Amino acid sequence: MRLGIGLLVLAGQCLALQSNSVVREGEHALVYYESGALSNQAMDEFSALLERGIGDIAKFAGITVPEQKISYFVNGRVDISRARRRSVYLPLERVRTRSAPYLHETAHVLLPCDECPVWLGEGYASFVQSYVSEHAGGYDGQIFTRRGNAGVDQDAVRWLGNERGKAMLPYVGTALQEPDLTDRRNAAAPFYVLAQSFVKFLVETTGLKDIHSLSALNDLPLLRERWLAGLKG
Ligand SMILES: [Zn+2]
Known part of the structure; x- marks a missing residue:
């Protein structure tokens, strides 16, 4: 947070x-x-x-x-x-x-990244939390997700089906300023889920595991389109 x-x-x-x-x-x-x-x-x-x-x-x-x-x-x-x-x-x-x-x-x-956009910093931390607890041990805090990385895409699809999720989508995978996340239920919840889903897609697609490598991706708009198409498909 x-x-x-x-x-x-x-x-x-x-x-x-x-x-x-x-x-x-x-x-x-x-x-x-x-x-x-x-x-x-x-x-x-x-x-x-x-x-x-x-x-x-x-x-x-x-x-x-x-x-x-x-x-x-x-x-x-x-x-x-x-x-x-x-x-x-x-x-x-x-x-x-x-x-x-x-x-x-x-x-x-x-793995700090002060220059990273908020969606990447938060999505990455949540992705790592789920990945490590699923593959190595410990537990997933699951503040906004239901079943970690295994279920985050379904959670994202559910959020994109309503106005609160749609309102957060422009802030994920773009250079837009961070949204006001003080509203935990209506803003932070969909934002964190969408960010984790997109970071999961990026790691799985590019094989990059380091946040700084991910932040340097130069075909982000195209990858974002592919992520969204995959969720809708
Ligand atoms: Zn955080």
């Missing part, structure tokens, strides 16, 4: 979330859990998932895991999942119920 939050606010929030927390440190992840919120076993299990997910994403994209650890904050004060630089913020309840998009947010941290 991308939100326009000031760095100062985040820095303050970061400190607030670090205090009164229980820390689990692994090879690649430093996890700050809200104190007293989860059992030791639940924290150990989720930390193990994070370690595994970091390795699996790096392997998928063909990169080495950076030495600097990623910080994760699992806390009831986090309202919406997001990543910022080398930190990931996850709502406690989503971790508790095994519905946290930890792979999506980790993909943002490991």
